[in-house]
Amino acid sequence: MTETQVMDAGDVRRALTRIAHEIVERNKGAAGIALVGVVRRGEPLAARLAGLIERIEGHSVACGGLDIALYRDDYAVRRHEARASSISFDITGKTVILVDDVLFTGRSVRSAIDALMDFGRPAAVQLAVLIDRGHRELPIRADFVGKNLPTQRTERINVKLAELDGEDAVAIAKGDEK
């Protein structure tokens, strides 16, 4: 399998910095917003965005992690390991920025929205992703995108993050679709 790196640590840092600024600009500040990262790689990305927004706005924003395994629509086909969610704040009335590493078919995001609604009724949900690789199967669109990366369905996007993998990098790999 051949792998081509498309983002290095600097690219990831710049993309997240830009997204943080866009979130603040679009929401006219950070009051009333909360970040929720989709477990696993969305969670550290949300934490980083929360840190960046805090630096821009001068106050902290709520941040948590959301596991979507129990909400997947492909449970009968592919079993997913369930992990606990960690949302220690009330999302009702907040503008929740859902954060994930890769936006692909849109099914994960749909599951994440379902899961989020079980925690409360947010005023709005916006979606931030590091990579949008296309091939949507549902009418879902990201509000904030780090990098648009046109791909073939058979290709894989490998996102590495320092918190989980020891380094920041995004690579595209040729191979059979999993």
Add this chain to the structure above:
Amino acid sequence: MNLAGRDLLGLEGLEKEAIETILDNATTFSEVLRRDVKKVPTLRGKSVITMFFENSTRTRSSFEAAGKYMSADVINISGSASSASKGESLRDTFLTLQALTADLVIMRTPFSGACHQAAEWVDIPVVNAGDGMHEHPTQGLLDALTIRDAKGSIEGLKVAIVGDVLHSRVARSNIWGLNTLGADVHLVGPKTLLPTDADKLPVTVHTNLEEGLENADVVMVLRLQLERMAKALFPTPREYCNLFGVSKKALRAAKPDAIVMHPGPMNRGLEISGDVPDLPSAVIEKQVTNGVATRMAVLYLLLGAEG
């Protein structure tokens, strides 16, 4: 570890990895139980039938809650309300349940081994919710989870199981499950209430309460199952209480941070003194809550497809 499609009939012989997979998933489901909306859509479209030929409050409602919290359709059938009371054989009853497109059957029966037999008749997973004096695996699992929550790990802990071990399916499941997880299991009770095959079990036996509780990390009190005793196995309840009732005084022999467990229902003032269940070290209610999380994990894992 993939448990999809398997039965859960007992903890005897169940692999350590399988037990740990269930406990790890139960920990995840504990988080769901702390939410305002205690419901996830995971098992939507799956149907689960509970078949109880014996009375039960917590086990049955715990399985029902677990199934409903996972969005499965749960159908409860009691033995007396089923066609078994019209003379239908257990085999035909189970084949009917399978033909009703049930995805999993949970069964409680007064007959040891009946769940194993039923599992051979049907292709869908069968979960033993207590069979006679044999096993009660989900109780053993929820007890293991409660101990792990309180102590961090089960390996090397001294667990004293006190009371009517002879009639206790809970004790049998705990003996096997906790032994597999590395605990040092001790049985404590009058000789008449200890299993006759205790020497074949991975346990140490005591007929003296203080000796059995010495340095215990966990004190698990069992209910005196008077309904299963055909004849008197101890002289009087008062004598039993004096010699084997777990009181604050008796607990002094255990470690200062020992936890007290009871699978319920309790006979306060008989096998356990009235004030012990209210001690901070008692985790009896936690056992009940963990029971729901554990059963959610069992349903989740057994009903999962290959993958």
